[in-house]
Structures are given as C-alpha cells and as structure tokens.
Amino acid sequence: MKNSYDLVVIGSGAAGMISAIVAARNGKDVLLCEQQEKLGPKLKATGGGRCNLTNTLSNEDFMNSFGKNGKFMFDALKDFNHQDLINFLEQIGVETHIPDGFKVFPVTHNSSTIIKALEQELINVGVEVAYCTKVDDIVFEDNCVKKVCTSKGEVNTTNVIVATGGLGYPKLGANGDGYTFAKASGHRVTSLHPAMTPxxxxxxxxxxxxxxxxxKAQVSVNIKKHKNLKKTGDLIFTNKGVRxxxxxxxxxxxxxxxxxxxxxPILINMLKGKNEEELFSYxxxxxxxxxxxxxxxxIExxxxxxxxxxxxKLVHADYxxxxxxxxxxxxxxxxxILVNTPLTxxxxxxxxxxxxTRGGISLKQINPRTMQSKLVQGLYFCGEVVDLDGPCGGYNLQWSFASGNLAGKLLD
Known part of the structure; x- marks a missing residue:
C-alpha cells in the first residue's frame, strides 16, 4: 500500500468492485480494501452460487419492486440498467443468458465466473487490492474525507466509497462496519432486520x-393493518417452519x-388462488x-x-x-383450511x-444522482449498506452494480 490514493473503496462485493473499476477507468488511483483473503465472499454465495445477476424488468417496474424507497434508484438505473450490466460483463469476458426470459445468469451458472472476471478487470485497470485489510476508521476534516485508518496503516485520500454490505451471513465477513462509519459521520441508520431468511x-x-x-403458494399477513402484505411463489415446509x-x-x-x-399470523393459499366456491366446484x-x-x-x-x-387432522376430518x-x-x-391455511x-x-439486510443508511442523507453523502464531501455509499432491499430474482445484485457504478464516477 502507498501513503495516498485518489479513492479508497471499502468492501469487495459487487458494488465495491464495480465502483473501483469505474473510478480507475476514469483515471483515478484506487485502493480496494477487503478484510477477507479473497474478493467477493458474499457474491460467491449469491443464489446458491448460481449468481442470478439481474432481471429484464423495465426500470419503472424494477423500482416499484423495492417499495416506497424504490424511486431513489432512478438515476443509478438510468445510467446502468440490466442491459448495461449485461454489456459490461460481456466486455470483461462473461457471457450471460436468460433461460426463463426474466432472470439473467452467467452461462456457467457459477458465481466464481463473475468474481474471476471482476478480479482480472481490477488488475487490468490498475486497482490495488489490499487483502486481509480491515478499515478501522475514516477521518474527516471540515466535513471532508481526509484519510482512512486500516489494519495495515493510514492512507491519505479525499474520497471513500463504503460498499461494506449489510449484516447477513457474518461468516462471510459481514460485521456492520459500514453502519459504524455512517453514524460516525453523522448519518442516520434505520432499524436493521434480517431479510431473505427462513x-x-x-x-x-x-x-x-x-x-x-x-x-405458486400465496402467502399473506393475517393482521388487519397489514393485509396488503402478500407474496406468491414456491413454498417448502421444514422441520420447524417454512422456507x-x-x-x-x-x-x-x-x-x-x-x-x-x-x-x-399468516394465511397460505396452496391451491394457486382457488377460493372456497372454486374448490367446492372442483x-x-x-x-x-x-x-x-x-x-x-x-384432492391429491x-x-x-x-x-x-x-x-x-386439524379439522378432525377422516381423509x-x-x-x-x-x-x-x-x-x-x-x-x-385448504383455501386459507393458517400458520403463526x-x-x-x-x-x-x-x-x-432490511434497513440501512438513510437515503435522505445521500444524493441519488451521485451516491455521495449530503453531509460529508468525498464520502459515498452504495449497495446493500443503504436503506434499500428488494425481493429474490436479481434485484439486489442489480442495485449493487448500478449504485456502485454511479458512486465510482465520483460526481460532485
């Protein structure tokens, strides 16, 4: 490591790696800090290792899938949508396909393909990667980034991109450092909850x-105030619940x-939407x-x-x-009970x-056109660390790539 860089990126997930690549392509001297021994530990596990990269939804429908906060990604998606991601991956040697017409995968269906290509591109564009390097602190002066303190020494810089991800799967390196950095610089972090979990x-x-x-089970919350919360998809029973x-x-x-x-309390319709009248008729x-x-x-x-x-058995019916x-x-x-099966x-x-992770750094304190903090000059946030999370199906990876691309441009 040198004493000074134009940019320090913290975290080597999808957001961190693409932000470093974009910045280096634009002539910046970039240091990427990863506390693990290898790049993209969580990216490697994405989609069970198959790596569902994105999907073919329009930008509008894509944003709507994230709920009330979805509009925040307008600029990021306008600059880097699913087709831009496909093109970017092709440029660095990754061929993709869309087997079901919706979900985009590398043709290898192997996340290692993505990681190896991104790692090679980091080398190609001259990004210095510091492995097994933990960033302990970001130092500010007059509301501007001054330097970062790492486990291997201090580094002067005027720009830092926090791409540390959330709290999910701590064995892959998640530790909440991004939230600590955000709070230390005056940012609000919303309530944090596990998401995409059994x-x-x-x-x-x-x-x-x-x-x-x-x-195609239909699942809904059976609380009057929250009856609009419902999802449809494949359901699997487990020893102690559902996944x-x-x-x-x-x-x-x-x-x-x-x-x-x-x-x-929830209700599950396991009959592809049939109501009582339709079931009686069947x-x-x-x-x-x-x-x-x-x-x-x-009924079988x-x-x-x-x-x-x-x-x-629950209704004392002899089958x-x-x-x-x-x-x-x-x-x-x-x-x-066949039409609406209750579970708690x-x-x-x-x-x-x-x-x-559900929740994260408040979007109100981040400029959606640049991903730069509204409070600190030269401090950027991208990916899962911010208060945006989407459903299964390539939504969260697309957001990570799109926000990382935007942050990497270091726009004022």
Whole structure:
C-alpha cells in the first residue's frame, strides 16, 4: 500500500468492485480494501452460487419492486440498467443468458465466473487490492474525507466509497462496519432486520410435510393493518417452519413485524388462488367422475398427500372417507383450511442465515444522482449498506452494480 490514493473503496462485493473499476477507468488511483483473503465472499454465495445477476424488468417496474424507497434508484438505473450490466460483463469476458426470459445468469451458472472476471478487470485497470485489510476508521476534516485508518496503516485520500454490505451471513465477513462509519459521520441508520431468511412457526405439523414443495403458494399477513402484505411463489415446509423463494421474499415484510408484535399470523393459499366456491366446484366435478374416491384421492391432484393428511387432522376430518360422507361443519372447515391455511410465525433464523439486510443508511442523507453523502464531501455509499432491499430474482445484485457504478464516477 502507498501513503495516498485518489479513492479508497471499502468492501469487495459487487458494488465495491464495480465502483473501483469505474473510478480507475476514469483515471483515478484506487485502493480496494477487503478484510477477507479473497474478493467477493458474499457474491460467491449469491443464489446458491448460481449468481442470478439481474432481471429484464423495465426500470419503472424494477423500482416499484423495492417499495416506497424504490424511486431513489432512478438515476443509478438510468445510467446502468440490466442491459448495461449485461454489456459490461460481456466486455470483461462473461457471457450471460436468460433461460426463463426474466432472470439473467452467467452461462456457467457459477458465481466464481463473475468474481474471476471482476478480479482480472481490477488488475487490468490498475486497482490495488489490499487483502486481509480491515478499515478501522475514516477521518474527516471540515466535513471532508481526509484519510482512512486500516489494519495495515493510514492512507491519505479525499474520497471513500463504503460498499461494506449489510449484516447477513457474518461468516462471510459481514460485521456492520459500514453502519459504524455512517453514524460516525453523522448519518442516520434505520432499524436493521434480517431479510431473505427462513421463518419458524408455532405449529409443529409442518414437520410432517418436509418432503413437499408447494408451487405458486400465496402467502399473506393475517393482521388487519397489514393485509396488503402478500407474496406468491414456491413454498417448502421444514422441520420447524417454512422456507422457499416465497418465504425468502415474504420474510422482508415479516421480520420487522415480529419485532413489533412478537408473533405474526399468516394465511397460505396452496391451491394457486382457488377460493372456497372454486374448490367446492372442483371437488364436485372430481367426485362425479370418480365416485369411489376418498378425500385423499379427490384432492391429491391439488396438494401433496402429506399436507392433505395434516390439514384433515386439524379439522378432525377422516381423509379415508368420501367427501360427501363428512359432517357438514367438518366439510366446511376442511374447505376453509385448504383455501386459507393458517400458520403463526414466531421467529426467524437471524442474520446468520439472512441473505440481505432490511434497513440501512438513510437515503435522505445521500444524493441519488451521485451516491455521495449530503453531509460529508468525498464520502459515498452504495449497495446493500443503504436503506434499500428488494425481493429474490436479481434485484439486489442489480442495485449493487448500478449504485456502485454511479458512486465510482465520483460526481460532485
């Protein structure tokens, strides 16, 4: 390491690496500090290692997927949308494809492909990478960046990009340093919650259904004030709760509510949206053509048998009987629980298993046109460390790349 650089980037995730590359391409002398032994430790784990980079949504729809804070990314996406990311990756030797017409992956479906290409580009453009180097402090003078103090000594600089990520998966290096730097420079950090994490339930019957995936399950919060919180996707039962893509998305909404209410009642429609009337109609047609079918045989085209058995037990319905032989009240209760299966979320697996963090550095104190702090000259924030998080499907990586690209331009 030298004594002085134009820019110091803290963190080597997607946001940190692209910001360093962009700055170096623009002639800046850049130091990238990574506290781990290798670059992109969390990027390597993204999407189970398959690395869903982005998706093909329009900028408008993409921003809407992030909720009320989504409009903050207007300038970042305008400058670097999903097609720009695809083009950038192609320039550094990574071929991508869109197998389902929506999600963009490297053709290798291997995150190591992305990391190796970014690492090589860092070398090509002359970025100095300091491995196993922890930034302990950022020093300011007259509301301007002055220098950074690292585990390997002090470095003078007038620009710092904080791309440290959130609190998820601490074993991959997440430690909250970015929030510490932000607070020390006068920035507000919103409440932080684990997101994209499996959820635990009060109900124990879910353990009997672990082998089954429910496609296109519709999950909603069963609290009057929050009934608009709902998601659709594949659901998987676990020994102590639920997981799967829909749960990972849904957990973003649930973890803050758990802190507020202690437990969160939810409803799950596992019948691809069928209501009670439609289910009755389906059962009537099915039994008409198969009069000898019992309840299990009648409904097993809609749900796995393990789930049917457990729901029948909950309403005291003998699944070996024919549907018409059930008592009226039991029959009605069975239809209700099939259409809206209640569960009670009592906990989550914490930041240890959280892919992203909900909350972060307040967007009100960051200029969306530059990613520079409104409080400190030369201090920039990008990626997950700020108060923006999206659903599964390449949203968060696209945001990291787009915000890192913008920050790396060091615009005033």
């Amino acid at each position: 959820l635990l339930t009060k109900e124990t019957w879910v353990a009997q259904c672990r082998a089954d995936t429910i496609a 799967g893509p829909v749960v990972l998305d849904f957990s973003r909404e649930v973890t803050p509510l758990l802190e507020k209410y202690g437990e969160v 059962i009537k047609k099915r039994t008409a053509s198969n009069p000898d079918f019992n309840i299990l045989q009648t 085209t809609l749900l796995p048998s393990s789930v049917i058995k457990e729901l029948c 070996e009987l024919k549907f018409k032989d059930l008592k009226g009240e039991i029959r009605q209760n069975l239809v209700k 979320i009592t906990n989550h697996l914490g930041f240890e298993r959280a892919m992203i």
